[in-house]
Amino acid sequence: MTASPRVEIVTDPTEWDALVGELGGHPLQLWGWGQVKARGAWRAHRVKVLADGRTIGLAQVLERRLPFPFRALSYVPRGPVVAPSDTQAPAGYGVGDADTRAAVCAAVVAWCREHIGGVGVSLEPDWPAGTDLDLPGVVRGEQRILHSHTLILDLTRDADELMAAMGRTTRADVRKGGRDVEIRRVTSEEELRGVLDVYKDTAARAGFELHPDGYYVAIHRELGDASVVVAAFHEGRPCAFVWDAVSGATAFELYGGIDDVGRKARANAPVKWHAVRLAQDAGALRYDINGLLNDGISEFKRSFAQHEDELVGTLDVPFSPLYRVWVRALPRMKQVLRVLRRRSGGAQG
Incomplete structure (x- = not known):
């Protein structure tokens, strides 16, 4: 310069x-x-x-x-x-x-x-x-x-390489789990409110606080196409979800949750994998799973790779x-x- x-x-x-x-x-x-x-x-x-x-x-x-x-x-x-x-x-x-x-x-x-x-x-x-x-x-x-300790998937690697880096149980769930549910992107605010019901169930079980519903609806509206919510549906209702914000280079996981129906269907891993693949198809270079702590949620996140990242x-x-x-x-x-x-x-x- x-x-x-x-x-x-x-x-x-x-x-x-x-x-x-x-x-x-x-x-x-x-x-x-x-x-x-x-x-x-x-x-x-x-x-x-x-x-x-x-x-x-x-x-x-x-x-x-x-x-x-x-x-x-x-x-x-x-x-x-x-x-x-x-x-x-x-x-x-x-x-x-x-x-x-x-x-x-x-x-x-x-x-x-x-x-x-x-x-x-x-x-x-x-x-x-x-x-x-x-x-x-x-x-x-x-x-x-924001958490500086996280896990970032390299989306320039192909699907087989990403799968190979997963833990054995997670890889098996990606391949065989979720067979009793439909996994797809959320397309309406009505479906989004169903996703928020799953999030409330998750929060009550895990003991963390949530914003009012209007906050999450505002995220979906304001981010528009950059808000990517992937959910597993059982009998027309969400039972597991991952919510990402996606820019040109980066997919960033905002929220996720699962209820009893989703756990029974082993939907957690295939839902996250669907979100990863959507980000990859959109041209993102990386998928940030957003924060690793010492809890069960983070252990599940860690099962998607054999490394961790520090910002x-x-x-x-x-x-x-x-x-x-x-x-x-x-x-x-x-x-x-x-x-x-x-x-x-x-x-x-």
Whole structure:
């Protein structure tokens, strides 16, 4: 780069999503995801970074107003997206080279400092652990939103190679399970609400909280074709599902669940495999199973490959001495919010 990067704000959804696709951006950088988050406590800004007459990076910045004296926090989910330095090279998935990454991140941080301010900005890029980033003031974030430990399937491998990497039981279920159900993409909001019934059953069994139904319906509407819900149907009703957000390069698993009927039909593995194959057919390069913990759900996820992946994690750039106070106060505030959500009958976000 010979010219200093400059920032423009994109206000056209079609233009933005086309840029995310061209640069290999993550689905959480799509316009529709920002619109979903804006239904709650966030406001979305779409920042384009240019140099030498071309777009070198993107960041969907989510702004959250905080109580006095903290004022605000900026957050970039699975971004920034960075273009390759070679304009003839494939976009990949938004990692770019070290110089371009540094320029894009510095421009995004400067924009957030000037236009949002507050305690600072949190970046959670879709980059492998160990990716270099020369960014003044950056510190390792203590409060993550997205999991950095995950499993990412390489969709440039063929189906036989992907199957060979599975655990024996999972591979057998993909081949022989789900025979008593119909596995296909969800096509209507009525079917989606049936999927949410399965998700509620899963949440009650596993002990985690859910958003109100309207939040999930908004995801499906706002993401449009990028929302891919695959379900197993038994007697016309969903009994297992996987819900992905898909950009040009990446399929990202948002949610999944199964009820007693689905478990009896051994539908879990064939449903996920159907989703993987749909992403592969759509031209995605990778399928991110989204987070590995020490629980039964994660053990099932691990059975789809013989490796695990680590991303760079949360990178914070503080703007204020109050940043440290905010980081210490946040766990307590989350506990209070959880109590309020339970009392109001659902999660907000």
